[in-house]
Amino acid sequence: MKIHGLQKMTLLDFPGRVACTVFFGGCDMRCPYCHNAELLDGTAPAVMDDTELLAFLKKRQGLLDGVCFTGGEPLLQKDLPEFAAKVRDLGYPVKLDTNGNHPDRLEKMIREGLVQYVAMDIKNSPERYAETAGLRQMDLAPIRESVSLLMEGKTDYEFRTTVVAELHDDESFEQIGQWIKGAKRYYLQRFTDRDTVPFQGLHSPEKEQMEHWAEIVRPYVPAVELRGVE
Ligand code: SF4
Secondary structure (H helix, E strand, O other), X not given: OEEOEEEEEEOOOOOOOOEEEEEOOOOOOOOOOOOOHHHOOOOOOOOEEHXXXXXXXXXXEOOEOOEEEEOOOHHHOOOHHHHHHHXXXXXXXXXXXXXXXXXXXXXXXXXXXXXXXXXXEOOOOHHHHHHXXXXXXXXXXXXHXXXXXXHOOOOEEEEXXXXXXXXXXXXXXXXXXXXXXOOOOEEEEEOOOOOOOOOOOOOOOOHHHHHHHHHHHOOOOOOEEEEOOO
């Protein structure tokens, strides 16, 4: 299994834990604001393989208490369940970042106790979903299925939206609120521009705008918070 990046320690990625973050290549979306665009087609050079990563985790036992899987879309890795089981056997809880497009694989990870926290993207309202995911069209049924699966509460989870001034508006958050009504927690993450994002010319919303959009969601999901906003 190819590992395309390793952040050896993070206090931010796995709530309440000192974790490392493992980056996998390949994604079936093409969000114009993606921060990991170099990983999307799966051709970026690997920095290590799974054996080397497991050796790293063994050395860090007692120093780290969590492992985050991100990408790209980690659920595209067909060996992810076997790999997650080995990580679990070393005593590490796993957090999974996902775009929600693979509910069957997500369900297997949850059912087999291979993931303890899931952070799933809600890209936008159904009407603007494909545009926000950088696709000409898309079937939202898998996304809806993943939302329903997480809301069953069999594992801890959050929903989150990367918020971009050009892609989101009041209606986005009204629709998202209705869609995930009753969810455990929801984060609005402010987009930050970088030279490497696939589409240049996108902007971060102002703080006041982010707060306004959070207020739109709060009647549906009381635990709404902002990220990336001072
Ligand atoms: S789903 Fe995530 S990794 Fe894939 S293109 Fe969008 S932001 Fe990037």
